[in-house]
Amino acid sequence: MLRIATANINGIRATRRRGFGEWMATRGCDVVALQEVRAQAEKIPAGAFGDFHAALDTGSLPGRSGVAVLTRHPAEAVRTWGATALVRAPGDAHVEPVAAPDHVPRARGLARFADEGRYVEVDLADVPLTVASLYLPKGGLPAELQRPERMRGAPDGGARYERKMGFMSAFSRYLTRTRRAAAAAGREFLLMGDLNIAQTHHDVAAWRRSRQADGFLPEERDWIGRQLSPRTLVDVVRSLHPGEEGPYSWWSWAGQSFAKDAGWRIDYHLATPRLARAAVRAEVDREFRGERLSDHSPVVVDYDRW
Template sequence: MPRNVRIASVNVNGIRAAARNGMGTWLDAADVDILTLQEVRGEREHLEAALPGWRIVDDKALQKGRAGVAIASREECAISRVELGDDALESNGRWLEADFEIGGETVTVVSAYVFTGEAETPAKQDPKWAFLDAMERRLPELSADGALALVTGDLNVGHRTLDIKNWRGNVKKSGFLARERAYFDRFLGAAGEPVAGQEGVGRGMGGALSDTRSFSEGRTGLGWVDVGRAAHGEVHGPYTWWSMRGQAFDNDTGWRIDYHLASPALAARASNYRVDRAPSYDTRWSDHAPVIADYALGV
């Protein structure tokens, strides 16, 4: 029997704080079937306290109080995996896959939390490059043979100028570096087709040209679909993260860095995408907003 499965993703900025500040009220109203979480920064007991009655799989970071990803569901998870790349990759608490059998079909849901990075600081930026490299290798495996797969989470990259309000001030900063955005050109490029990359979109502060073409030379697209951009088209945002400082939230000076990336087969079944932006600054329970979409399964 076909059914729409509602999948939501959110960086909770600490599960205990999110639970104290109103996450449960939002979740009760959202009617979610599968919830992916990033930056849990807590133990299994904290997830269970915040999500009573949910089935939970999680992977925490090696360093206590950092990162952490989880997938909570009303459905029984068939199998979960945390492997991404080789043993040298720092992916603990940052990549979690879960397979669900729904309506006679298997769908793989991923909760991902990409490193924030820091430009010109190799100790912080190199792990991000390695993680994005591993994602580029894993995505074709997840989507092979028409598989249904969805990568959700805080991917810490604004792909285009439409995705960051103040992009000109960030062309030299991690999160909007041309090399970072070029990965998304390849993830989202037409499958098997050469990736042209984005030509210079203008000069930001300091005269830096935002151009991803050189990083995609000789590469081909993977065919994945940015469900949010497909739903909203060529508009600014809608943003998913705002700094807690200043008037960023009130002025909607945000970044769209939280995604639903769907395999081609699943993307065709997506509907009702939305960003659940809090109605006011004082009602926020995270610095990120949940990203939600419905997916038709068992068709």
């Protein structure tokens, strides 16, 4: 059995104060993908990742983004979109740069996101599997849907929306290339992360009110649908929970959203078909010992050896 989790932790230092270290130590995961690490490598405390080896891309903006894949054994290979990735041994405060290999598949349009700490992928050393952690931009509304009285921030003319659309278009090309590269190397492929999109009405509690909300726009939902097929990538959690409401993985800190389970399912395991068929259990760890670890909750899937 291989237990794999993904979690948007909304800051490694904040989530540690809420018990994330204990959750990792007791949950029995073999691989954990993280998003929004939100700390430069030298600011991450020693021992923050417990007994795991960490492959990181923290990005260049302090306090923003940052992704990681944590593994029980050192990764066979680590790839990011920038010039280097970072690796960190268990209990160590020191990080080592790893030059990106020449065979990293490139895609037009991703260069402007390369330093934001949004993507890292690793080849596991003990299993023929490539695992990736993605933090997709949150985006915003197109200009024609922006109403100042309904917005928390100032209207931006659709700039955040256009940026997200550009990322999604470029990432589609990259995803196809890296999935095929894994297959050519005899590996299954698993993309995990916070995609900031809910695909269907089963993925948003208040879906009728959310039809003109960023993250549930028709074009965003269509984009996720185009990444999925029985021959390319499978939404593992939905395949194990067909037709159910949720299980949600994100709830606003405001109001009673969490208590009422009025959430969104925006954190995914997207697996190649053979790996998806090996999934036997998918759970969302809403709380750990009565504490929310983040505004997201870890999504944990057990895979039988395939």
